[in-house]
Amino acid sequence: MCDRMTQLLLFNVTNGLIIGAFYVLMAIGLSLILNLSNVINFAHGGFLVIGGYIAYTLEPYLGFWGALIASPFLTAIIGLAIERVLISRVYGRDPLYSLLLTFGLAFIFEDGTRFIWGANGKPFTIPAFLSQPLSNEFFFITGYRLFMVAMAAVMVSLLFLLLRFTRAGIRIRAGTLDLETVAALGVNVRGLRSLNFAVGIFLAGLSGVLAGGQLGLEPTMGAGLLMPSFVAIIVGGVGSLPGTLVGGLLIGVASGVTAAIFPSASEAIIYVLMAVVLLIRPRGLFGEEGMLT
Amino acid sequence: MSETHRKLAILAAIWAALACMPLWMPYVGGYTALGSRVLVLGLGAMSVNFLLGFTGVLSFGHAAWFGLGAYGCGLILKFIALSTPLGLLAGTLLGGICGAILGTLIVRRRGVYFAMVTIAFGQVFYYIAFQWSSLTGGDDGLRPFYRQPLHLGFATVDILHDSAAFYYFVLICFAAAIAVMGFILRSPFGRTMLAIRENERRARFLGIPVEMHIWIAFTLSCFFMAFAGSLYALVNNFADPKGLHYSQSGDFVMMAVMGGMRSFWGPLLGAIVFVVLQDYISSITINWQIFIGLTFVVVVLFFPRGLLGFLQQRRRA
Numbered sequence: 026m027c028d029r030m031t032q033l034l035l036f037n038v039t040n041g042l043i044i045g046a047f048y049v050l051m052a053i054g055l056s057l058i059l060n061l062s063n064v065i066n067f068a069h070g071g072f073l074v075i076g077g078y079i080a081y082t083l084e085p086y087l088g089f090w091g092a093l094i095a096s097p098f099l100t101a102i103i104g105l106a107i108e109r110v111l112i113s114r115v116y117g118r119d120p121l122y123s124l125l126l127t128f129g130l131a132f133i134f135e136d137g138t139r140f141i142w143g144a145n146g147k148p149f150t151i152p153a154f155l156s157q158p159l160s161n162e163f164f165f166i167t168g169y170r171l172f173m174v175a176m177a178a179v180m181v182s183l184l185f186l187l188l189r190f191t192r193a194g195i196r197i198r199a200g201t202l203d204l205e206t207v208a209a210l211g212v213n214v215r216g217l218r219s220l221n222f223a224v225g226i227f228l229a230g231l232s233g234v235l236a237g238g239q240l241g242l243e244p245t246m247g248a249g250l251l252m253p254s255f256v257a258i259i260v261g262g263v264g265s266l267p268g269t270l271v272g273g274l275l276i277g278v279a280s281g282v283t284a285a286i287f288p289s290a291s292e293a294i295i296y297v298l299m300a301v302v303l304l305i306r307p308r309g310l311f312g313e314e315g316m317l318t
Numbered sequence: 319m320s321e322t323h324r325k326l327a328i329l330a331a332i333w334a335a336l337a338c339m340p341l342w343m344p345y346v347g348g349y350t351a352l353g354s355r356v357l358v359l360g361l362g363a364m365s366v367n368f369l370l371g372f373t374g375v376l377s378f379g380h381a382a383w384f385g386l387g388a389y390g391c392g393l394i395l396k397f398i399a400l401s402t403p404l405g406l407l408a409g410t411l412l413g414g415i416c417g418a419i420l421g422t423l424i425v426r427r428r429g430v431y432f433a434m435v436t437i438a439f440g441q442v443f444y445y446i447a448f449q450w451s452s453l454t455g456g457d458d459g460l461r462p463f464y465r466q467p468l469h470l471g472f473a474t475v476d477i478l479h480d481s482a483a484f485y486y487f488v489l490i491c492f493a494a495a496i497a498v499m500g501f502i503l504r505s506p507f508g509r510t511m512l513a514i515r516e517n518e519r520r521a522r523f524l525g526i527p528v529e530m531h532i533w534i535a536f537t538l539s540c541f542f543m544a545f546a547g548s549l550y551a552l553v554n555n556f557a558d559p560k561g562l563h564y565s566q567s568g569d570f571v572m573m574a575v576m577g578g579m580r581s582f583w584g585p586l587l588g589a590i591v592f593v594v595l596q597d598y599i600s601s602i603t604i605n606w607q608i609f610i611g612l613t614f615v616v617v618v619l620f621f622p623r624g625l626l627g628f629l630q631q632r633r634r635a
Contacts, residue, residue: 065430114619120430121376122618125575128568129614136607252564255438263431289449296442303423303435 037285038278043170045277046177047232049270052254053181054228056269059258060201061221063120064112067127069229069254070247071134076100076230077237077246078142081149089152093234100230101223108222116218131248138244149237173235180228181270188266197221201264253280256295260302262312271310332583336489340482348594350481351553354488356593358549361492363573363585365542368499370571371579372508373535374515378433378567379440383540385562386413386443387547389460392557393453396463402477403468406491406548413544416443418537425533428518437564444562459558463551477552488549495545500582502538511535576617578624587625 055069080096087095107130115122155169188194196217200207208214232250240246257276261268276295284291302309335342339353366380390412391405398404424435447454454460468475468487477484502508510531513521522528551557560566569592577588595613600606621628 059430063430065434111615111619118622120433121370121571121575122622124376124378124430124433125568125572125614126618128572129611129618132607132611132614136605136611140605140608248565252438252441255434259431259434259438263434292445293442293449296438296445299435299438300420300423307423307426 033285034282037281039166039281040284041278041281042274043166043174043277044281045274046174047235048250048253048257048277049181049273050177050228050235051232051250052257052269052273053184053266054225054232055254056258056261056263056266057184057197057228058222058225060264060266061197061204062112062116062123062218064116064123064127065120066225067124067251068107068130068134069127069225070249070251071131071138072100072104072226072229072247073233073236073250074138074242074244074247075103075134076233077149077242078138078147078233079230080234080237081142081147081242084150089150089238093231096234097227097230100233101227104226104229105219105223108219108226112222113215113218135244135248142242142244144244147242149234149242151238155238169238173239176231176235180231184224184228185266193217193220253295256299259309260295260299262309264313265309265311268309268311333493339489340485348597350485352593352597354481354485354553355550356590357485357488357492358546358553359570359573359593360586360589361495361549362543362546363570363577363589364496364499364582365539365546366567366570367574367579367585368503368542369535369539370574371581371584372503372515373511373532374518375428375532375536376433376571377436377536377539378571379436379438379564380539380543380570381564381566382440382443382562383413383417383543384547384550384566384570385447385557385559386416387544387549388551388557388561389447389454390544391548391551392460392463395466395551396460400466402466402552405465405552406545409548409551410541410545413547414537414541417540417544418533421533421536421540425529425536437567440562440564440567444559444564447559447562454557454559457559459556461556464555465552484552488553491545491549495542499542503582507531507534572614572617574624576613576621576624578626578628578630580623581626584624584626591625 051069051073055066058064058066058069076096079099080092083092083095111126111130112123115126151169155172156167158167188198196207196212197220200212200214200217200221204214207217233247236246236250253276254273257273258269259272260275261270261272276298279294279298280291283294336357340350343350343353362380362384366377369375369377369380387409389409391409394401394405394408420439424432424439427435448456450456451458465478465484468477475483475487477487503511510521510526513524513526514528514531518528547561550561573588573592574585575588576591577586578584596606596610599609603609617624623631
């Protein structure tokens with residue numbers, strides 16, 4: 026009996042970590058954009074959906090792997106164009122305007138997706154060997170879910186390495202702390218912001234492809250996945266990418282465990298967690314006082 | 319005409335137009351119920367603006383208090399007592415008190431951080447309303463309940479079937495709420511809010527307890543919003559989780575910005591434009607969201623001061 030309980034708990038923690046890894050992948054792109062450009066990108070979910078649908082369209086020609094690689098790049102290009110043409114115009118203004126602008130874009134994306142691909146869900150087929158459960162005895166975890174975690178881990182590690190060791194990465198980190206000084210040192214801040222935005226959208230596009238394989242594609246899926254990313258960022262602390270990483274995993278586990286004990290609260294629990302964190306440590310787990318406050 | 323006279327004339331014109339709405343509405347292709355909706359959503363937008371335009375704090379989760387007001391009012395009418403005033407009172411208290419409690423967690427944040435925290439907290443109530451279907455009706459919404467006739471002692475007004483009578487009831491509630499709002503903004507407290515908006519640091523140096531003031535402003539705004547939400551439940555005889563969703567919050571912020579967020583009346587103008595546009599576009603195409611989205615983008619890029627700000631600028635030029 027005790028064994029069964031442990032097993033169930035272990036299963037749900039693992040499950041939570043898997044969900045959490047996915048939240049991290051999405052939230053870290055959002056966090057990247059928020060940190061450097063002070064933009065809460067409401068359209069992030071929209072970019073995720075576009076990434077998923079582009080992969081769906083490309084799959085018959087390129088196969089799963091080709092679509093997985095091509096789609097995030099195409100999404101990033103769309104993101105770059107939108108950043109150049111629209112979002113860059115409101116950088117100097119009150120953050121309210123970028124919030125409303127991306128909020129409007131989210132509407133356009135969602136309805137546009139519905140217009141192009143239809144309102145009904147679309148399946149996104151994954152290779153057969155990934156859809157097998159790994160073990161029938163204990164965990165009904167498919168290879169695909171493990172693959173999602175591996176992708177998230179690789180991408181996040183890659184991102185951290187790029188931010189640590191490349192020139193552009195170091196500039197982005199510096200810009201997060203003090204963009205004005207970075208500009209004064211002669212760095213092309215405009216280009217830096219665009220690059221940073223494109224990287225964030227690339228991660229959104231990748232999340233979309235991965236989510237499509239797990240849940241299927243629907244025009245409204247982006248909006249539902251956006252909120253957990255917000256919570257992940259707040260719990261981890263605005264301004265800190267490692268914070269977002271920890272925050273995402275934490276809320277994933279919290280909702281995974283709650284789903285086993287009290288299923289109808291599994292969505293609300295992450296907000297309770299957020300309230301507790303804000304009560305005890307208002308700046309978030311890894312946030313620094315004074316960042317964006 | 320002096321400036322004060324001009325202002326009084328404009329004010330008289332606004333109230334006259336509002337008071338005669340049931341008369342002229344049919345001629346512009348509207349209907350009386352649309353007028354009630356505009357007033358209620360306008361009150362909501364003005365509540366958001368109370369915080370955004372006059373304290374400089376952006377709450378993007380105000381739909382939560384709006385929706386809580388609607389549910390509070392609806393639950394009273396459905397389960398407890400068939401009384402419209404009691405429903406309004408309960409809705410306002412429910413939304414306002416929840417706002418006041420969560421406000422204590424939020425007020426220390428600023429800027430985008432404040433916006434994000436309010437969005438996220440707003441969603442809690444959405445999920446609760448969505449999941450707790452035994453009480454709230456879940457996704458289908460809370461029904462059936464109906465606004466009840468008003469007993470004034472000497473007469474009974476049937477606001478359920480007589481849409482003009484209901485419109486005037488809403489108008490009186492609206493007038494009372496914004497009179498209180500205007501009074502607060504003119505009080506020393508309202509002046510302090512403006513000081514915080516203009517320069518928080520200096521306000522702090524002057525010894526103003528900034529967090530306390532923002533919390534009070536936030537709480538007042540939540541009460542106004544919950545009152546609007548309670549009225550909204552009466553307008554529709556229905557309350558649904560969508561009223562709590564962050565996209566509803568976005569609509570309110572948009573109305574405030576579209577109308578002109580530094581002015582007292584701007585959000586009402588924004589609400590009129592928004593509701594009429596939505597009503598009109600959704601009647602011709604199912605892809606009306608694209609047009610709403612485009613409107614957002616155009617307003618943000620080209621009319622950041624809102625319609626009223628734009629008109630005032632033109633007048634000065």
